[in-house]
Amino acid sequence: MIDIIKYTHHKVPVSVIESNKGKHREHCLCWQGCRKFFPANEDKNCIIASQLYSFDKIYNVTTPVWECAEYA
Secondary structure: OOOEEEEEEOOEEEEEEHHHOOOHHHHOHHHOOOOOOOOOOHHHOOHHHHHHHHHHHHHOOOOOOOOOOOOO
């Protein structure tokens, strides 16, 4: 059985598969050297990263990218 835990992320209580906690960057294609991803300057990100991050903030979720046609 998979262990689901609760913790506070950016001041919001969330649930996560315990073994995945904190690994979103490790599993996200954007964080693996994409030349269209600028975590320090969100305004420069590609449209996909920008819209996905906006969605994440609205719904308090984390969505790593596993596949992307725009990866450079």
